[in-house]
Amino acid sequence: MSEAESLVAQLVATFPALNGRVTVQRAKRVWIDVDRQVFPEVFRHLAKDLGFEVFCMITGLDEGADLGLIYHLARNDGLMANVKTRCPKGESMETITSIFPGGGIYERELIDLLGAHIEGLPEGSRYPLPDNWPKDEHPLLKDWKPREKGAQDA
């Protein structure tokens, strides 16, 4: 059994609800689709018990009513686990900084660019937008459009 296939077997054994929701894209890429409610448990298990100690990044996606979130993790042998979950806009996700202290900057990015709500994120300056950028404007949302060049403020 390949590394990726054995990861699938391990995950499904621990979380039977993941049966059919873990896919192997190629030798080094595994995608895991989890519900928001079990996400913290699955994520912690991957990071702490299955050796996924390299935290790469979080991708945020505007999927209409939901924010799609993909947490990209990797293991030292190069196997990458991409954990996908969805969070209804306006509701909040738990921070991952208790597991990966360096992950806060990616969560701040989600807050600024997609209007995500993250629970338990330590105090700190925003990233990457300027301090006086309007709080309700999130440029990576699909309905956000940049203003015309030279347009004046409303």
Added chain:
Amino acid sequence: MPDKKRTVRVPIGPQHPALKEPESFMVDLQGEKITSVALRLGYNHRGIEKGCEERTYMQDLYLVERVCGICSHSHATAFVQAVEEIAGLEIPRRAKYIRTLIAELERVHSHLLWLGVAGHEIGFDTLLMYSWRDRELVMDLFAELTGNRVNYAMNTLGGVRRDIAAEQFPHILKIVDALEERTKYYIELAMTEETLAQRLSGVGRLSKEDAVRLGAVGPTARASGADRDTRRDDPYAAYDELEFRVITDDRCDVFGRAVVRLGELMQSYSLIRQILKQMPEGPIAVKAPLKIPAGEAVSRYEAPRGEDVHYVRANGTDKPERVKVRAPTLANTQSIAKMLEDGYLADLPIVVAAIDPCFSCTDRTIAVRGGRDSKTMGWEELVQYGVRWYRERGVDPSRIKVRGDESA
């Protein structure tokens, strides 16, 4: 009597204390010692990810290449690999070798650049002059091979845009020989010149545990003993057909970071020779569709500064639904505060420079709303404002002649 425990807060930046890019440090000091550091990033956000959603894949390739001026090939390759994976394109072997050749030349130019900057930050400007002179050899080679010294635009969807002729190989090898000799000299210098070792040893310490915990990547992680390299662990392009060693060091300080980069230069020379020796014959690209079928992929790439990660989601049109870029500096900045803690303020420039930062992130035309005296200007208006501002201070810019504009 002065209070010895008094903490002084010093703002440093957004003008960088060492490099040419903006970010800001809020440093708490007790005497000369740093007790804590808070970082603020984002001064250079240009909205490239949003821009990618509004352009075609081919246009995005050129936009993404401009995420970073130094590792432009890295970002372009990371992006194009993700798109090719979604489209199911298998690129020719020769294209893989050419991509790898440019990648390793880019590592050479980037590491030589770093060596010079590091020398400069510790007042060793002779090293800056030497290593940047040597770096010119690679830059000129890029101009010969690709037509440009930076932003080489070698990649295209499905392969590379330019072939490299066998007649060019001897010249590449000659330059690699010259650079190898120079690098050996720098390694000898690092190992025998005591002032250099003393200045860098023990500075900017980052333990292996912290490097892993905070997500450090590239030479920064490897100099803290973390044995990771995407080229070996998750091979792409032609790396699975080439022999090389992953250089690690357990000094965990700035000196270790220098040793790792110097060692990596030697590995790059060996890789370039192997590439030229094994370069397969054949086409350099396959035809790529304009519309990419719906799907998603993540691509990893070992850039000179650490791992680039690109995520692309396609929706069946000629434009991507989402492009996400993680540059290595964002990962490494998380460790800076840790490296600076308990160090001296005077070490801040070299410690920051030692992660080889590249704060290439952010904006060009953000209109800031609210705030006193805030105003949005068009380009013409901004030019007029600039002219007026200087005139009020006794400078008349209209008398300055710009070349090519003599008629004005």
